[in-house]
Amino acid sequence: MTVATTDAALVLEDGRIFRGAAYGARGRTLGEVVFTTGMTGYQETLTDPSYHRQIVVQTAPQIGNTGWNDEDDESDRIRVAGYVVRDPARMPSNWRSTRSLDDALAAQGVVGIAEVDTRTLTRHIREHGAMRAGVFSGDALVTDEAMLEAVRASAPMKGADLAGEVSTAESYVVPARGATRFRVAALDLGIKTNTPRQLAERGVELHVLPSGSTVDDVLAVAPDGVFLSNGPGDPETQTAAIELTRQVLGREIPLFGICFGNQILGRALGLGTYKMRFGHRGINIPVLDATTGRVAITAQNHGFALEGEPGQRFDSPFGKAHVSHHCANDGTVEGLRCSDVPAFSVQYHPEAAAGPHDAAPLFDEFVTLMEARHAQTH
Template sequence: MQIDAALVLEDGRVFRGESYGAVGACLGEVVFSTGMTGYQETLTDPSYHRQIVVQTAPQIGNTGWNDEDGESGRAWVAGYVVRDPARVPSNWRSKRSLDDELVRQGIVGIAGVDTRMLTRHLREQGAMRAGVFSGSHLASAAEMVARVLDSPRMAGADLASDVTTPESYVVKALGERRFRVAALDLGIKSNTPRMLAARGVEVHVLPLTSTMDDLLAVAPDGVFLSNGPGDPATQTHAVELTRSVLERRIPLFGICFGNQILGRALGRDTYKMRYGHRGINIPVIDVATGKVAITSQNHGFALEGEPGEEFSSDFGRVLLSHYCPNDNTIEGVRALDVPAFSVQYHPEAAAGPHDAATLFDEFCDLMSRHAGANLMSEAR
């Protein structure tokens, strides 16, 4: 039986459709993702915490839901918006339909929406607060808009503490261990430790509340700053912890939210983007080589600055090393006098693309060079 539903935006725009997933109400920031595949990874990415995700691909759910591809142990999106859900999933790994999984996890969604029109509206007006209402939660447009306007904004939201691991855990290296890394969990995706482990890295995933003593107790060869949700301006502790790592010249690599944390530790501000970058087809240019990578991204905040800009920090010279040619958004930071670099995109992307996967090799090279430098210093 069809159950009516509505997506209501804070500017008063209402999109009608039918319930998909759980029946109820949800509130969050409505954003669009341009990925043609990988909806399970999107739903389970902690970086989407408190966001209502609109899939621009017209048909979603074709491959159902399996128990292997999640980027965490649960779905994190606040709500889900699709145009044409698959009637029957078809994949040898599928365990159940996407609709059934959304119901099981209590994710409120809506189907039958003109997602092309909705995406154009968000591109023109910017990401905004919204709500999905279905069944008995449907009310007058004025009442639903009022509920949306009462919900918190994404700017100023401290969300990493909601998604970080409560306890530290270890992902062992595959084969012989080459390095040990302390990974600060700001909302880490499961594939990140796997990508490091495949390169002989033992990964100690630590809670956001970890101190410098906690990191040093791991005796790390390097430190990793993960992706995550919310406003990086709220992460005072993570920024100060990063500064302590830089002072000790421990090799550091960050992605996505971690890129913003490193940038702030080096003295740069961040800002809220109009509608952000979310999808698996976003170009990035390396200013040093001119090489273009097609990347997976999910961020609504970015670092201030100009592509290729060099500036001085408390830790020496810094280069804004990568940018997106679509809008000149900064996509990478490289410290030139201490061993630290980061990117705004996802080299661990699942289901892809994999253009940037070699950044994990670069991190391993950085740890190897730093270990060699330490040995020569000790010998002298």
């Protein structure tokens, strides 16, 4: 047996071990190790519910320079299972900072590791794929064999039903800013704070519903539209959300989905999903619009994707549909449009904070869809 001599260790399920210094809380955490390529926005990343049960590696070498503030959270707390960085800031410097990133992680019990060669680690994940891992420090730093055994005994991401673990327990309302133009029912599969904000700015009153809501719960809101949020886990497990989506499509209520919502809509239309090798995570990912040929630089966070080809047209139980967007890097399906019912979705994040904002007009498209439906029915 060998005992680690450093302060902390990141142990991957294939046996690779990265040594480093304890960062944030001390202890043990398990999850799927993934990397994100954003050079800014670490606070938004850490608080994104879609990162639930994932150990996030920052590819940007310097992290924590702007500290932690009370305005930029995308949910009520840090959601990542663990955190891996190379060069943490010794002292934060920003006029909005109220504490250091290290202090924020420690206060919320998030176990991290610093001084890791994140370039080598990222290349390893790209080559071998996202996999189960664990961060160990303090009293939890035991023999390599024991740590590896704990990692290999943890649950995989494929087949994981996680949306209910991050969804709201009770429904709540986010009022429109100014006059209320439309009412939307949002299925919370892991919704980010900036999404209701974006819709509220467009005169939408948002009724956020728990992930287990039924079509009767949705109809009780008397919505002009339905929104499917982002979220964590394997979309194949979301049988209730998929059935709810089918019920909404059958009633021809305008529907808009992002990220996890794109996968839910796709499965409702009859497409399959699969687990990606290492996923798309970052704020610099190019997406091509099949209709206009325009490229948008987007924020993304997903490890599963829809089966399909760029520009593919297909028949669904609700009429014709097509793959409207794809990733310029690898051809991954990045959006769907229905021709015969008022529904569309994208795999990326138009509500993105800390950016980019190329895709923000998609919220306007949703409003336009509701306007057209309202004019048709009235």
